Amino acid sequence: MKLYNRKGINILLEKAPKTPRISMSFFFKTSKKEKYYGINSLLARLFLQGTKNYNASELALMFENECIDITFKAKQDYFKISLIFLNEDFKRAMELTKELILNSTFDDFEKEIFKMKGEITADLDNPRFKLSDSFVKNIFKDHPYSSTHTKILEDLDKITKEDILKAKDDFFKAEKAIVLTGDFEDEEEKLLQYFEDNFDFMRSYDTFDEIEDIFKNEIEKDKIIKIVKNDVAQAQIIQGWLVDSFKSENSAKYSILNNILGSSGLSSRLFVNLRDKQGLAYTVRSQYETLLHSAIFNMYIGTAAKNIQKSLDGFKNELQKLADTPPDEKELKGAKENISGRLKYFTQNNAQITATEGYNFMMGLGLDYNERFIKEINAVDKKDVSEMAKNLLSMPKLVVILAPEEYLKNI
Amino acid sequence: MSYIKKEKIEYPYLEKPLSVYTFENGHKAVFAYKKSPMINISSWVKTGSINENKDNNGVSHFVEHLLFKGTTKYPAGAFDRAMEEKGGIINAATWKDYTFFYINIPKEHYELALNMHADMMVDALFPIEEIGPEFDPEGKPPEVKRERYVVIEEIRMGEDNNWRKVYKNLNSAMYENHPYKREVIGTKKIIANITQEEITRYYKTFYIPKNITTIVAGDFDEEKMIELIEQNFKFKPSNLEKAKSDPQIKEIKIKNPKTVTDYSEINTAYIMLGALCDSAKNLKETIALDLISTILGDGKSSRLYSDLIENTKNPHYYQLESCHYQFKDGDNFMIEANFDAQKKDVVIKELKEHLLNLNKITEAELKKAKKRAKVTFAQDSEMVSDIADTIGYYATVCEDLSLADKYLKVLDEIDCRYLEEIAKKYLHPDFVSTSILLPEGEKNETV
Numbered sequence: 001m002k003l004y005n006r007k008g009i010n011i012l013l014e015k016a017p018k019t020p021r022i023s024m025s026f027f028f029k030t031s032k033k034e035k036y037y038g039i040n041s042l043l044a045r046l047f048l049q050g051t052k053n054y055n056a057s058e059l060a061l062m063f064e065n066e067c068i069d070i071t072f073k074a075k076q077d078y079f080k081i082s083l084i085f086l087n088e089d090f091k092r093a094m095e096l097t098k099e100l101i102l103n104s105t106f107d108d109f110e111k112e113i114f115k116m117k118g119e120i121t122a123d124l125d126n127p128r129f130k131l132s133d134s135f136v137k138n139i140f141k142d143h144p145y146s147s148t149h150t151k152i153l154e155d156l157d158k159i160t161k162e163d164i165l166k167a168k169d170d171f172f173k174a175e176k177a178i179v180l181t182g183d184f185e186d187e188e189e190k191l192l193q194y195f196e197d198n199f200d201f202m203r204s205y206d207t208f209d210e211i212e213d214i215f216k217n218e219i220e221k222d223k224i225i226k227i228v229k230n231d232v233a234q235a236q237i238i239q240g241w242l243v244d245s246f247k248s249e250n251s252a253k254y255s256i257l258n259n260i261l262g263s264s265g266l267s268s269r270l271f272v273n274l275r276d277k278q279g280l281a282y283t284v285r286s287q288y289e290t291l292l293h294s295a296i297f298n299m300y301i302g303t304a305a306k307n308i309q310k311s312l313d314g315f316k317n318e319l320q321k322l323a324d325t326p327p328d329e330k331e332l333k334g335a336k337e338n339i340s341g342r343l344k345y346f347t348q349n350n351a352q353i354t355a356t357e358g359y360n361f362m363m364g365l366g367l368d369y370n371e372r373f374i375k376e377i378n379a380v381d382k383k384d385v386s387e388m389a390k391n392l393l394s395m396p397k398l399v400v401i402l403a404p405e406e407y408l409k410n411i
Numbered sequence: 412m413s414y415i416k417k418e419k420i421e422y423p424y425l426e427k428p429l430s431v432y433t434f435e436n437g438h439k440a441v442f443a444y445k446k447s448p449m450i451n452i453s454s455w456v457k458t459g460s461i462n463e464n465k466d467n468n469g470v471s472h473f474v475e476h477l478l479f480k481g482t483t484k485y486p487a488g489a490f491d492r493a494m495e496e497k498g499g500i501i502n503a504a505t506w507k508d509y510t511f512f513y514i515n516i517p518k519e520h521y522e523l524a525l526n527m528h529a530d531m532m533v534d535a536l537f538p539i540e541e542i543g544p545e546f547d548p549e550g551k552p553p554e555v556k557r558e559r560y561v562v563i564e565e566i567r568m569g570e571d572n573n574w575r576k577v578y579k580n581l582n583s584a585m586y587e588n589h590p591y592k593r594e595v596i597g598t599k600k601i602i603a604n605i606t607q608e609e610i611t612r613y614y615k616t617f618y619i620p621k622n623i624t625t626i627v628a629g630d631f632d633e634e635k636m637i638e639l640i641e642q643n644f645k646f647k648p649s650n651l652e653k654a655k656s657d658p659q660i661k662e663i664k665i666k667n668p669k670t671v672t673d674y675s676e677i678n679t680a681y682i683m684l685g686a687l688c689d690s691a692k693n694l695k696e697t698i699a700l701d702l703i704s705t706i707l708g709d710g711k712s713s714r715l716y717s718d719l720i721e722n723t724k725n726p727h728y729y730q731l732e733s734c735h736y737q738f739k740d741g742d743n744f745m746i747e748a749n750f751d752a753q754k755k756d757v758v759i760k761e762l763k764e765h766l767l768n769l770n771k772i773t774e775a776e777l778k779k780a781k782k783r784a785k786v787t788f789a790q791d792s793e794m795v796s797d798i799a800d801t802i803g804y805y806a807t808v809c810e811d812l813s814l815a816d817k818y819l820k821v822l823d824e825i826d827c828r829y830l831e832e833i834a835k836k837y838l839h840p841d842f843v844s845t846s847i848l849l850p851e852g853e854k855n856e857t858v
Contacts, residue, residue, distance in 0.1 A: 018426070019793065020424060020789040020792075021786070021789060021790065021793070048711070056711070056721050057711075057712065057717050057721050057722060060710065060711035060712035060716075060717070060721070061712040061779075063712075064710045064711070064712040064779060064783070065712070065775075065778070065779045065782070066782070067782050067783050067785075067786040086786060086789070111726060114726050115720070115726070115729060118679060118728075118729030118749070118750075118751070119729050119730065119749075121678045121679050121729075122573075122678075122679045122729055122730065122749045124678070125573055125677040125678055125679060126571075126572070126573065127571050128571075229676065230676070231675060231676040232571050233567040233568070233570035233571050234564070234567045234568055234570075234571055264495045265491065265495045265500060265501060265502075266479065266491035266495065266501060266502075267488065267491040267492040267495045267496070272488060275561055276487075276488065276557070276558070276561070277557075278556055279543065279555075279556025279557050279558070279559070279560030279561050279564070280556070280560075280564070281561070281564050282561055282562075282564040282565035282567075282568050283568065302564070302567075302568050303564065304552075304564065304567065306552075330496075331496075333496070334492070334495065334496025334497075335496075337496055337497055337498045338495050338496060338497075338498055338499075339498075340498050340517075341497065341498015341499060341500070341516065341517050342498065342500065344448045344449055344498065344517055345449055345498075345500055345515055348447060348448075348449060348793070348794045348795070349793040349794050350793070
């Protein structure tokens with residue numbers, strides 16, 4: 001991926017010869033707190049609900065007639081417009097996208113709020129979703145990252161059109177980038193000129209990021225949240241901590257710990273010891289999710305309700321084993337190769353490359369981050385892995401359990 | 412064993428045609444060239460719930476799990492570790508017509524991957540200590556819980572998924588006698604009691620060379636790869652029994668449409684309407700159903716979304732779409748919606764009206780749907796894993812790889828009148844079964 005700056009517009013281009021579809025993203029960095037939870041999500045949905053020139057149905061038809069797939073996403077650290085289309089439809093895709101960005105009216109409030117409430121309610125009917133919602137909300141407390149479905153549901157009716165317009169303005173005053181991966185052969189200069197002439201509103205500005213870092217648990221001692229749901233066939237358990245994110249030297253170490261513990265696939269320790277050897281679950285895993293201002297390390301299992309304590313003990317034992325005895329060289333080397341292979345797997349097509357490189361750039365990680373990350377991974381030694389496991393064991397943890405009432409009494 | 416036949420089959424959006432090798436024992440190998448740092452190696456077996464009966468329902472999926480549990484050469488877990496420590500992503504899946512096993516791995520490790528993959532396919536041992544003891548699922552759980560219990564946890568996981576509950580009831584309602592009627596995963600009772608003997612019998616019956624297509628997609632030396640396949644796929648003589656299955660009753664139209672209503676601790680309602688159609692091997696009809704699905708319920712410009720969500724003054728849907736599943740013994744066409752439970756009767760009426768309205772399809776709708784079909788084909792050629800999956804589908808469900816090449820040509824032949832005929836033939840409201848999942852609170856309202 002190459003970075004160009006044309007009249008203040010960051011443009012990232014990656015040539016992908018002989019590919020039939022172009023993938024593009026317009027990234028906007030999130031630097032302001034939402035006035036109400038859900039403003040950015042609602043903004044994302046309203047972009048497709050009508051412009052000064054077309055109503056929502058006409059817009060949908062124009063995009064879908066040409067098979068131009070467009071999505072708007074409000075994530076914790078950025079707002080993103082993503083497009084995928086056939087190479088020959090480039091100009092049409094750009095015209096339509098510009099129409100949405102510049103002329104959206106954001107009028108269709110009631111209908112969109114109705115749909116959003118319904119979708120959120122349906123999502124929360126899913127036990128696993130309900131568990132995750134509670135975990136994120138409680139671990140991030142009042143931080144902007146705690147913007148979960150249940151919090152959005154509480155705030156949705158307070159949001160006004162002015163709030164939406166303000167949020168849009170804030171994104172346009174922030175750092176931005178246009179990212180494109182596709183088969184543009186020798187048209188690079190033409191492409192850059194096109195963006196310069198047509199997308200001057202994508203010029204970047206330096207803004208003060210008012211979202212604070214939150215890397216340490218604010219909970220003082222272990223906390224367990226119990227969610228009663230009596231008609232479930234499985235209990236859902238998640239246990240986690242706030243930890244250092246990608247800008248910390250511990251990030252690569254946590255990545256290796258995560259891989260060995262529960263994210264390499266069918267050979268991770270949680271998978272082998274809790275699933276294969278004890279038959280406790282179909283799904284059991286760990287996850288290290290990095291964000292700009294924080295990161296979460298967690299372990300998850302879906303298990304028969306009578307196995308709740310056994311599963312919690314299993315989480316603790318696996319972490320304790322790694323704290324007490326570092327992995328051997330073979331396991332460590334395997335984890336490093338697994339991470340490297342997964343990175344290759346998830347950066348194969350144009351859409352994946354655009355998403356990964358665009359994200360790295362927007363988070364200030366640089367265009368060489370993937371290579372640097374692998375170097376950092378390769379520098380981790382086995383004692384580092386134990387040290388991270390010890391860190392987790394020494395910190396108060398948040399545990400959320402969803403199960404029928406009778407199984408929660410003695411936990 | 413050397414191959415006895417080599418064919419070249421054109422495949423859209425790939426630089427080279429596919430190479431298809433057939434061995435004397437019936438085993439097939441298909442090679443797809445795509446420049447990529449990853450290579451995908453998979454074997455597709457022509458078996459799934461289609462070959463099960465009421466007593467062994469779920470065995471195909473259980474066998475899929477157990478293939479990872481050791482061979483003569485490698486103990487349980489060795490394959491998983493060896494592949495993942497080389498950066499591989501491995502897994503398997505079972506569906507009604509097929510079971511497949513795959514490895515996505517950086518291409519430099521292709522030789523080890525092919526060797527271990529072949530070993531797993533031809534020499535699975537099903538050790539009793541990995542299967543776990545039989546037990547009564549209603550009684551005390553066993554002391555030792557192994558893979559048998561993992562599958563039971565997987566069944567439990569599905570029981571908590573609302574869409575899966577609705578689909579299970581619809582699927583059961585749509586068929587009279589066909590094995591498709593049953594859930595692919597089986598039941599807790601069957602899995603808790605199925606014997607090692609039955610598992611081995613099933614494997615020996617269906618994991619035979621003529622039922623298996625091995626696919627390699629990526630950037631590799633073709634001659635070297637065919638040599639490796641010849642060397643490594645050494646099927647055991649005991650696996651060469653003739654494949655046999657229960658007699659099939661072809662059901663391609665619902666004879667006695669049913670409506671099934673179920674209740675759960677939920678806050679919104681779910682509905683699925685389903686119709687049976689002809690086999691996926693009927694390429695023209697299958698493409699027509701794809702196009703109808705796009706027109707009816709794919710995207711925000713589709714009829715369902717536009718009429719019932721975007722342009723209605725009285726909204727009651729939260730999610731609404733149509734879909735088309737392809738099967739060897741007959742496709743399924745479905746509409747699925749998540750909605751305000753109090754509007755159940757209106758929802759059924761509206762969805763059925765939209766099926767009736769398929770008697771008129773416009774040129775503009777057809778044009779849009781055709782472009783979507785072409786783009787989907789292009790999209791499926793972007794990654795080695797997607798290429799292999801598409802080839803696996805044509806080789807296993809359609810049993811004819813040349814259909815992949817014919818797809819775009821047949822697509823061009825289809826006109827609006829043909830779509831209207833197909834809609835009339837299969838999608839009339841009188842032919843569809845309905846499954847509804849309502850909040851517990853609605854029970855009193857409807858009794």
